[in-house]
Amino acid sequence: MQMQALHIIGEEHQSLAAILHAIRYMLKEVAAGKLQADLKLFQAMVHYLDAYAEKRHHPKEDLLFEYLVRRTGEGADALAALAVQHRAAPERIGALQQALEDYLADTGRFPDFARAFDTYADFYRSHMLLEEEAVLPLVRKYLTPADWTAVDAEFRAEMAANSGADGKAEDFSGLFSRLVNAAPAPIGFGSGPFTG
Numbered sequence: 733m734q735m736q737a738l739h740i741i742g743e744e745h746q747s748l749a750a751i752l753h754a755i756r757y758m759l760k761e762v763a764a765g766k767l768q769a770d771l772k773l774f775q776a777m778v779h780y781l782d783a784y785a786e787k788r789h790h791p792k793e794d795l796l797f798e799y800l801v802r803r804t805g806e807g808a809d810a811l812a813a814l815a816v817q818h819r820a821a822p823e824r825i826g827a828l829q830q831a832l833e834d835y836l837a838d839t840g841r842f843p844d845f846a847r848a849f850d851t852y853a854d855f856y857r858s859h860m861l862l863e864e865e866a867v868l869p870l871v872r873k874y875l876t877p878a879d880w881t882a883v884d885a886e887f888r889a890e891m892a893a894n895s896g897a898d899g900k901a902e903d904f905s906g907l908f909s910r911l912v913n914a915a916p917a918p919i920g921f922g923s924g925p926f927t928g
C-alpha cells in the first residue's frame with residue numbers, strides 16, 4: 733500500500749511549519765532591533781501561505797477526508813471543525829495580507845503585522861495538530877487498499893497539474909527553497925535579501 737497522499741500531507745505540514753517558524757523568528761528579531769526587515773521576503777512568505785497552504789494544501793486534505801467519511805463515522809466532530817476552518821481560508825489569509833499591506837505602506841504598523849501573524853500562526857498550529865491527532869490516524873486505520881490507490885492517483889494528478897514542472901503553475905518546492913535560502917541563520921541560510 734502506497735499511502736502517498738498521507739506522505740504528501742505530512743511533508744506539506746513540515747514545510748508550512750518551517751515557514752511559520754521562520755516568519756515568527758524574523759518578526760522577533762526585527763522587533764528586538766537585531767534584524768533589518770526584508771519586506772520582499774515577508775511578502776513572498778505570505779504569498780506562499782496563501783497560494784500553497786490555503787489554496788493547494790487544504791483542498792487535497794478535503795479529497796483525502798472524503799474517503800474517511802465513506803468508511804466510518806469516527807472523527808466526525810473533528811472533520812466538521814476542519815471543514816469550517818478550511819472554508820474560512822479567504823478571510824484568514826485576507827486579514828494577514830491586509831496587515832502586511834498596511835505595514836508595507838507604513839513601517840510604524842509593524843506591531844499590528846506581528847500581531848496579525850501571531851494570530852495566523854497560532855490558528856495554523858492548532859489546525860495542523862487537530863488534523864494530525866484526530867483525523868490522520870483514522871485515515872491510516874480505515875482507508876482500504878483500493879481507497880489508497882484512488883486517492884494517491886488523485887493527489888498525483890493534482891501535483892502534476894500544479895507543480896510548475898510543465899510551466900503552468902508555480903513551482904512551490906522551488907519557492908520554498910529560495911525562501912529558506914534567503915531567511916537569516918539559524919532558521920535559513922542567510923543569503924538574503926530575497927530577490928524572488
Ligand SMILES: [Fe+2]
Nearest residue numbers: 790793859863
Ligand atoms: Fe487543513
Ligand SMILES: [Fe+2]
Nearest residue numbers: 789793860863
Ligand atoms: Fe493540513
